[in-house]
Amino acid sequence: MSLDVIIRGGTVFDGTGRPGFRADVGIREGRIAAIGRIADPADRVIDAEGAIVTPGFVDIHTHYDGQACWDETLAPSSLHGVTTAVMGNCGVGFAPLHSGDEETLIALMEGVEEIPGVALAEGVGFEWESFGDYLDRLGERSHAVDLVTQVTHDPLRLYVMGERGAAGEAATVDDIAAMRKLAAEALRAGAYGISSGRTDVHKTAHGTDTPARTSTGDELEGLAAALRDAGHGVFQLVSDFRLADGPNAFDDEFDLVERIARAGGRPVSVSLNQRDLAPDQWTRILDRVEAANAAGLAMKVQVAARGIGVCLGLETTLNPLMAFPSYRAIHHRPLAERVRTLRDADFRRHLLTEERTRLSGPDSPVPPLADAVLERLDFFSLRMFRLEDPPDYEPPMADSLYYVARERGVGVMEAIYDVLLEEDGERLIYFPIYNYSRFDLADLRTMMTHPQALFGLSDGGAHVGTVCDASFPTFLLTHWARDRSRGERLPLEWLVKKQTRDNARHMGLHDRGVLAPGMKADINVIDFDRLRLPRPRIVHDLPAGGKRLFQGAEGYRATLVAGEPIVLDDALTDARPGRLLRAGSA
Structure with a gap:
């Protein structure tokens, strides 16, 4: 038989474990036709000698809702072996939409997911009203990877309740019925799930709570019931389980998760991270998840690949100098000009003696956590590190800027000031906020290996000025399977299975995630020995000249979507075989 492509001579990790x-x-024709020793001719042969061959990665937690409207490549995820991207997470999105509410949804996405509002305003288009209309517009574009959508709680609430919804008022019985109906319609139009957000870290660009943050249990049950109405889908939830209200509030909040699972009758996933205010709360979440599954509820946790951290620099959204009036007076100037000013001895001396101002508060999307970090900077500097090339995402405490300051005999802020000026002001500081309370990734490994864990939380397309975690799929292979030196590693075949078959099955995608005859030919060919992550860098490629952190990868010989190479030798090709997937359609 004649084939379109043969991937020859690789070591196959087929996604089954x-x-x-x-x-x-x-x-052949976008599907896997054979696996084994193949002598048949082919139009293209990809040399996989010395490489591993895996299914394409399924990233279940991205925020490409905006970027998908203007960028066909969906980079950087497409450069990290991702062939299917699930967006519409955490309750924020762009449909349904009443004409005139565009700015409200822009402010919501800008605040929660830190995507520049000017880029969204110029790049999204907003040529829809219903969720089905939104899918139609997305489906008109070709992309490098396949896209999966979820209907999001916040715009749904705004569409039904208007100003009452934005103000966080309790939904009436009629409001809940209307949201349920619209959510079911969205699922029938092709959405693969529903998402909602209940964390006080998420704020709009105006510093206000997200519309659905304090929604009642009745509202959440009504929303989840749309899954039962449509007969398919998952529910994704992010929550801090009322951490600020103390440990006694936890069980009542988790009870809402169980109500969602019962009302929907479909799988639910919740984000799982270790937070400093309650470094063992994650164990309580896992205990409740285990109990829920024992009671017959389908419940999972989404876990990260490393510490959830921010990059601090003179070109990123946040850095410690922003709390000083002298820096705020110059922070809009070009980088080179700021660096010259900051190197001036008199300016430096004056700034370091100034009193800090608050970054959070009314009309500010900056969470109170930023001010808490500055108030206890000596302590938190124990978790601030120079981001080298290649970056070390499990650095020891001894490499922290706290010890850099001690060795120099200067204050922590002075040391941070000087580090930020390194490399002509392009130096980045890595600050793992979540999953690093004990200064290593041992607790995260326990989360990752839990039977109900899903690999997610990359936030691809979001937090563009502080975070670059779309590289999670590559990091899972390089760090956890090959390079980790501060604890146990994890088997490569298991890591492949977790981010291919397991994620695909959770989302109801049964045509991908495993290399077997008849399955969709979404495939990675990876030079595993050469695979590496370079340091993130700032690029200016968003609409309206916006900038973002960007981290590529080295070692991907090829990534194929439906049998067409979208990446060859770490570079994107012109192929755009990706399509919008609609639940319930072939």
Whole structure:
């Protein structure tokens, strides 16, 4: 038989969790036609000698809702082996939409997911009203990877309740019925799930709570019931489980998660992170998740690949100098000009003696956590590190800027000031906020290996000025399977399975995630020995000249979507075989 593509001579990790085996992979008409020793001719042969061959990665937690409207490549995720991206997470999105509410949804996405409002205003278009209309517009574009959508709680609430919804008022019985109906319609139009957010870290660009943050249990049950009405879908939830209200509030909040699971009758996933205010809360979440599953509820946790951290620098959204009036007076100037000013001895001396101002508060999307960090900077500097090339995402405390300051005999802020000026002001500081309370990733490894854990939380497309975690899929392989030196590693075949078959099955995607005849030919060919992450860098490629952190990868010989190479030798091709997936359609 004649084939379109043969991937020849690689070590196949097929996504089932079995150890790698040497085989060729044959592709015809976008599907895997054969696996084994293949002698048939092919139009294209990809040399996989010395490489591993895996299914394409399924990233279940991205925020490409905006970027998908203007960027066909969906980079950087497409450069990290991702062939299917699930967006519409955390309750924020762009549909349904009443004409005139565009700025409200822009402020919501800008505040929660830190995507510049000017980029969204110029790039999104907003040529829809219903969720189905939104899917139609997305479906008109070709992309490098396949896209999966979820209907999001916040715009749904705004559409039904208007100003009452934005103000966080309790939904009436009629409001809940209307949201349920619209959510079911969205699911029938092709959405794969529903998402909602209940964390006080998420604020709009105006510093106000997100519309659905304090929604009642009745509202959440009504929303989840749309899954039962439509007969398919998942529910994704982010919550801090009322951490600020103390440990006694936890169980009442988790009870709401169980109500969601019962009302929807479909799988629910909740974000799982370790937070400093309650460094063992994650264990309580896992205890409740285990109990829920024992009671017959389908419940999972989404876990990260490393510490959830921010990059601090003179070109990023946040850095410690922003709390000083002298810096705020110059922070809009070009980088080179700021660096010259900051190197001036008199300016430096004056700034370091100034009293800090608050960054959070009314009309500010900056969370109170930022001010809490500055108030206890000596302590938190123990978790601030120079981000080198290649970056170390599990650095020891001894490498922290706290010890840099001690060795120099200066204050922590003075040391941070000087580090930010390194490399002509392009130096980045890595600050893992979540999952690093004990200064390593041992607790995170326990979360990752829990039976109900899903690999997610990359936030691809979001937090563009502080975070660059779309590289999670690559990091899972390099750090956890190959390079980790501060604790146990994890088997490569298991890491592949977790971010291919397991994620695909959770989302109801049964045509991908495993390399087997008949399955969709979404495939990675990876030079595992050479695979590495470079340091993130600032690029100016968003609409309206916006900037973002960008981190590529080295070691991807090829990434194929439906049998077409979208990446060859770490570079994107012109192929755009990705499509919008609609639940319930072939």
